[in-house]
Amino acid sequence: xxxxxxxxxxxxxxxxxxxxxxxxxxxxxxxxxxxxxxxxxxxxxxxxxxxxxxxxxxxxxxxxxxxxxxxxxxxxxxxxxxxxxxxxxxxxxxxxxxxxxxxxxxxxxxxxxxxxxxxxxxxxxxxxxxxxxxxxxxxxxxxxxxxxxxxxxxxxxxxxxxxxxxxxxxxxxxxxxxxxxxxxxxxxxxxxxxxxxxxxxxxxxxxxxxxxxxxxxxxxxxxxxxxxxxxxxxxxxxxxxxxxxxxxxxxxxxxxxxxxxxxxxxxxxxxxxxxxxxxxxxxxxxxxxxxxxxxxxxxxxxxxxxxxxxxxxxxxxxxxxxxxxxxxxxxxxxx
Amino acid sequence: xxxxxxxxxxxxxxxxxxxxxxxxxxxxxxxxxxxxxxxxxxxxxxxxxxxxxxxxxxxxxxxxxxxxxxxxxxxxxxxxxxxxxxxxxxxxxxxxxxxxxxxxxxxxxxxxxxxxxxxxxxxxxxxxxxxxxxxxxxxxxxxxxxxxxxxxxxxxxxxxxxxxxxxxxxxxxxxxxxxxxxxxxxxxxxxxxxxxxxxxxxxxxxxxxxxxxxxxxxxxxxxxxxxxxxxxxxxxxxxxxxxxxxxxxxxxxxxxxxxxxxxxxxxxxxxxxxxxxxxxxxxxxxxxxxxxxxxxxxxxxxxxxxxxxxxxxxxxxxxxxxxxxxxxxxxxxxxxxxxxxxxxxxxxxxxxxxxxxxxxxxxxxxxxxxxxxxxxxxxxxxxxxxxxxxxxxxxxxxxxxxxxxxxxxxxxxxxxxxxxxxxxxxxxxxxxxxxxxxxxxxxxxxxxxxxxxxxxxxxxxxxxxxxxxxxxxxxxxxxxxxxxxxxxxxxx
Numbered sequence: 001x002x003x004x005x006x007x008x009x010x011x012x013x014x015x016x017x018x019x020x021x022x023x024x025x026x027x028x029x030x031x032x033x034x035x036x037x038x039x040x041x042x043x044x045x046x047x048x049x050x051x052x053x054x055x056x057x058x059x060x061x062x063x064x065x066x067x068x069x070x071x072x073x074x075x076x077x078x079x080x081x082x083x084x085x086x087x088x089x090x091x092x093x094x095x096x097x098x099x100x101x102x103x104x105x106x107x108x109x110x111x112x113x114x115x116x117x118x119x120x121x122x123x124x125x126x127x128x129x130x131x132x133x134x135x136x137x138x139x140x141x142x143x144x145x146x147x148x149x150x151x152x153x154x155x156x157x158x159x160x161x162x163x164x165x166x167x168x169x170x171x172x173x174x175x176x177x178x179x180x181x182x183x184x185x186x187x188x189x190x191x192x193x194x195x196x197x198x199x200x201x202x203x204x205x206x207x208x209x210x211x212x213x214x215x216x217x218x219x220x221x222x223x224x225x226x227x228x229x230x231x232x233x234x235x236x237x238x239x240x241x242x243x244x245x246x247x248x249x250x251x252x253x254x255x256x257x258x259x260x261x262x263x264x265x266x267x268x269x270x271x272x273x274x275x276x277x278x279x280x281x282x283x284x285x286x287x288x289x290x291x292x293x294x295x296x297x298x299x300x301x302x303x304x305x306x307x308x309x310x311x312x313x314x315x316x317x318x319x320x321x322x323x324x325x326x327x328x329x330x331x332x333x334x335x
Numbered sequence: 336x337x338x339x340x341x342x343x344x345x346x347x348x349x350x351x352x353x354x355x356x357x358x359x360x361x362x363x364x365x366x367x368x369x370x371x372x373x374x375x376x377x378x379x380x381x382x383x384x385x386x387x388x389x390x391x392x393x394x395x396x397x398x399x400x401x402x403x404x405x406x407x408x409x410x411x412x413x414x415x416x417x418x419x420x421x422x423x424x425x426x427x428x429x430x431x432x433x434x435x436x437x438x439x440x441x442x443x444x445x446x447x448x449x450x451x452x453x454x455x456x457x458x459x460x461x462x463x464x465x466x467x468x469x470x471x472x473x474x475x476x477x478x479x480x481x482x483x484x485x486x487x488x489x490x491x492x493x494x495x496x497x498x499x500x501x502x503x504x505x506x507x508x509x510x511x512x513x514x515x516x517x518x519x520x521x522x523x524x525x526x527x528x529x530x531x532x533x534x535x536x537x538x539x540x541x542x543x544x545x546x547x548x549x550x551x552x553x554x555x556x557x558x559x560x561x562x563x564x565x566x567x568x569x570x571x572x573x574x575x576x577x578x579x580x581x582x583x584x585x586x587x588x589x590x591x592x593x594x595x596x597x598x599x600x601x602x603x604x605x606x607x608x609x610x611x612x613x614x615x616x617x618x619x620x621x622x623x624x625x626x627x628x629x630x631x632x633x634x635x636x637x638x639x640x641x642x643x644x645x646x647x648x649x650x651x652x653x654x655x656x657x658x659x660x661x662x663x664x665x666x667x668x669x670x671x672x673x674x675x676x677x678x679x680x681x682x683x684x685x686x687x688x689x690x691x692x693x694x695x696x697x698x699x700x701x702x703x704x705x706x707x708x709x710x711x712x713x714x715x716x717x718x719x720x721x722x723x724x725x726x727x728x729x730x731x732x733x734x735x736x737x738x739x740x741x742x743x744x745x746x747x748x749x750x751x752x753x754x755x756x757x758x759x760x761x762x763x764x765x766x767x768x769x770x771x772x773x774x775x776x777x778x779x780x781x782x783x784x785x786x787x788x789x790x791x792x793x794x795x796x797x798x799x800x801x802x803x804x805x806x807x808x809x810x811x812x813x814x815x816x817x818x819x820x821x822x823x824x825x826x827x
Contacts, residue, residue: 202698202699203697203699204697204698204699207687207690208690210683211679211683211687214679215675217672217673218674218675218676219676219687220635220654220655221635221665221673221674222655222676222687222688222741223656223688224687281676282678
């Protein structure tokens, strides 16, 4: 190698290394905070486009609207981390809705035991999903799809398709009450999200979710009881969906079969927007919260701007597609 | 005649320079070996040749045509083909269909299976390979799959065949047929760039050797003009005294593991004993049942009969979790698929098997986790900038060390190593051997499965040979020889 060329080469290397470093820093910021940037942009846009948007009452309204989704999203994120999916959470919300309503109105139970039984039921449904997936080695999408249809049928059987209403007054506190200016559903969401973060960051079984989702075989060979992890995750998903169901029931004050319809897809959209990988092993609750807020801000803002329901659907679908596409692109880059 | 020429190729990634002004000449008809430790830049160099990586500087000259970069399509058109360790074959299709994948012989719009089978058979005859073209690829052993892969490249008129550690997954016998194939290809005028960690085959096959280190070409020389010591010295940049570090005699009389009439998972009536401080080698051809035996001991697969006694207590592990609680660890064969969690960081991988043990009220004691991970990083000399680095960013040797650290943290009494040094560079290899010595010197026992004959003989105190799921022979240290092992392993 000729000596004299070396000096200039070194400088070129230095310069382009610097450029590359800056580029990769920008890229990693984009990757880490991408969803937050999107959220901020949306908030700014709607603040200018509609004068009602940035009012504190409206912002709290958005928070309350997304809280049911947020509660269910914690369990759903766990399932996605595991590399699975849980399509049954929407129907489960409906079932919990109907069962609790039926117990209070038709069977005359007081709210507390009715809620407890409904939550046990939702956890049991989740556990069944997990048991079938782990032991029969069936694809989660099929198992939970079947479960979704079964549950919806059961809910119809209980209420014969009619709404159930007339609950004790005290029950409405959960969905309609406030602590200071903050709606109670928002507080429930915050607590459950906090719990979800704690599970993922600090507990050993939370670490197992990442391990099993990242590489099931290696996880098993490292001494993780993969079946038990699956039972746990699907049970939690069912349980959190159950809580969401109770909150919705209390908020609407009427048990309806359609109350949870389509929730699974909204939650899926939010999780994927929040960077939870659909192929498992990667994701954070804090980003899922941002994903949920993006959806909430989007639908609230579009309503304020008087955009029609149908256009909103088109936009939501496009957002999901874009989020998954981004996730896939990042995966492709790696290989 | 120069067939392929790389001129001053430089490739920079953010933070690292993978290739620094690399110059390489490949002469038509030669077998050109490319050697170097993991991370030396060999893979990047290949990717430049296949168009998967665009270099920042330099030229690629193929058959007189000059390019500043290639695309995969262009590279294939210029006659470059690569045989990767992971095969690009479709399991559910026949051998012939795989060979003609994407360019099927057709009659109108219908695929002409007969013609393809006939053509494939012709190629096989020409290369002296004995494979039924109508067999499903899924039913072939790894060795045969590789031969199919090579035949596929040849049928596409490849001029330059780049082979990336082709012999790594092969048994001795399979490797022999690979070598024969390479000789034949060379005779027919195909140029081969051969990447390998196995020095023996490099000397046997190659005409010239290029040594890479730290993204640079250190030297290109005629194979006849060099020797192993010299080559290893160039590769690691320091002198390695011995490949197999010595260990103090440490085999005790206490039996740690006793296996009686163990059957299941494809192995039959296994009887063996391992004493404390002993390295027991398990030799045999691929499919002889060595890994299957390890899976039985580790609770991955259920046994149908027999007893396993560890430290005087009979154990019945039904899950790896239970085997680990008994004090058994398994460093698996396939590092990426079974060993590491690539998306997790170094710390998370090391603590994986002991998380429950270092948790109170379900919560992981992070200080303890940090301390244990740090301790093992230092003692195993795992090269990583931080413990928070994702394991996928480490080299193969360091990934293997992370797996070993995970098991050392679980404080096992018996460690099963399945192909402990596959695909690992010379320097890291010798570190892993030293580690193995440390394990047995501290009174633990090691069961080592290896397809590398030298490794089994170099490291074991005793060798058991398996064939068709049964133990067919036991060799004491003084009886060790390649002939004895191969004789037992391959009798029919």
